[in-house]
Amino acid sequence: MTSHDTAILRANETFYRAFSTGDYATMARLWAEQAPVTCLHPGLPALIGRETVMQSWRQILTQSTQLTMRCDHAHVQLFGESAVVTCYEANGDEPAHLAATNVFVREGDQWRMVHHHAGPLARAISRPPPRAGLN
């Protein structure tokens, strides 16, 4: 794993932590400012442009029912200055019920999100066992 992979996985974790804690400020900093952004929330039409995408996150993160989002089996594809992360999303300790594509690009020294797409899994995927030495 390269240092870029590590930084991209950290950005991906930042996304799910901001999602789980309702932290709009962190979510807004994570999404790219210069590169174009889009978002496909589960089942919904595409959101295009930073203002539209961030408005959706403001609504999601301030709703009364807070979700604790977990990301399992994150896998990085690195393409120079951009990267795709695929992973499974779960609520709390439940099996994962969504598959996600998260795309990041480098802006300055930061990996920032430019696209998120989450869609349902036909069969939920169990949480992977904790890896020895990481707990």
Added chain:
Amino acid sequence: MTSHDTAILRANETFYRAFSTGDYATMARLWAEQAPVTCLHPGLPALIGRETVMQSWRQILTQSTQLTMRCDHAHVQLFGESAVVTCYEANGDEPAHLAATNVFVREGDQWRMVHHHAGPLARAISRPPPRAGLN
């Protein structure tokens, strides 16, 4: 629209044409050879690596029930040597029932696919009206 956008949209159309005509050879040429590839078919776990991804396409493209896949509202995000296309997928003349993320990278002078993710839309999206002068 830049010449890159046009070439990326053409690669995206190649994907749906190969899908619709069961053209495995074209599909195999479209997917990247050097860059890492992944695929999230609707509802299914992630496929990682060219051999696994292409095996899935061989199965899909040789099945007896041929699908005629249409791609509506394709939208390009260009990030230098990579690009994300979002669009809606439909069968034949039906309203679109899937949202898709297609990621491409440049290999030599070709835009080649490195990731495909399709997931269901909660509400089908009607086919856009034909644009004047294009028919």
